[in-house]
Amino acid sequence: MTRAMTQDRRRFLATAAATIAGLELAMSSSTKPLLHGMTAPTGELPVYGRHHHFGEGEYEPSERVIQQLLTEAGTQSVSRELVSVDAGGVEAAADWGSLASPENYLGSERSENFAGRADGVPTRLRLNQWALSGDWTVDRGAILLNKANGRIVYRFHARDLHLVMGPAARGASVRFRVLIDGQAPGAAHGIDVDEQGNGTATKQRLYQLIRQPKPIADRQFEIEFVDAGVGAFAFTFG
Numbered sequence: 001m002t003r004a005m006t007q008d009r010r011r012f013l014a015t016a017a018a019t020i021a022g023l024e025l026a027m028s029s030s031t032k033p034l035l036h037g038m039t040a041p042t043g044e045l046p047v048y049g050r051h052h053h054f055g056e057g058e059y060e061p062s063e064r065v066i067q068q069l070l071t072e073a074g075t076q077s078v079s080r081e082l083v084s085v086d087a088g089g090v091e092a093a094a095d096w097g098s099l100a101s102p103e104n105y106l107g108s109e110r111s112e113n114f115a116g117r118a119d120g121v122p123t124r125l126r127l128n129q130w131a132l133s134g135d136w137t138v139d140r141g142a143i144l145l146n147k148a149n150g151r152i153v154y155r156f157h158a159r160d161l162h163l164v165m166g167p168a169a170r171g172a173s174v175r176f177r178v179l180i181d182g183q184a185p186g187a188a189h190g191i192d193v194d195e196q197g198n199g200t201a202t203k204q205r206l207y208q209l210i211r212q213p214k215p216i217a218d219r220q221f222e223i224e225f226v227d228a229g230v231g232a233f234a235f236t237f238g
Contacts, residue, residue, distance in 0.1 A: 178223045
């Protein structure tokens, strides 16, 4: 998903979180409000919060709060500098100004905007609609291609398009080709395909398939799998 957060920053926040959990218990007092929606079990010290944020983003304010709490807890040599981010590839920051497509799961349990499943795919989908062509099994958490040459088509508006997918069988590989507006991606190809749109899925992971240059507009993405046996789980955009 792709939001910029390097391994250093992930490690920093994860390590500090455990410290803060103990710190907030030690600092609890009747003058500080409980975190919204939290209640203390009978006989236990209530957990109080100085800051909370749900979801992605606000990394810098969160780091500042962590630094402050660690200092108040007596931790020595807490740096006042923010963790630097020099991310590339799938870890590069999203282009928030042009992002108009949310992540979407493909299994029946959580998918949205499914336009149809038939031999032919609609020539023109509405923004954020998607469709299937070929012999697919739709499971609760994923879709599985039973026969070669199945396709997924998705209309999106974002700089980057990623697909979480991979071979259903361990050790297998699945060849695929992607198109954007019916053409090979060229300069808009992601790091996991070449300029002609060719790529191979060798394990289940996030694949960056499109990174298009400006101007960003509504585009129709298509991926055709040359081989059967791929499982596809979710699209993400950046």
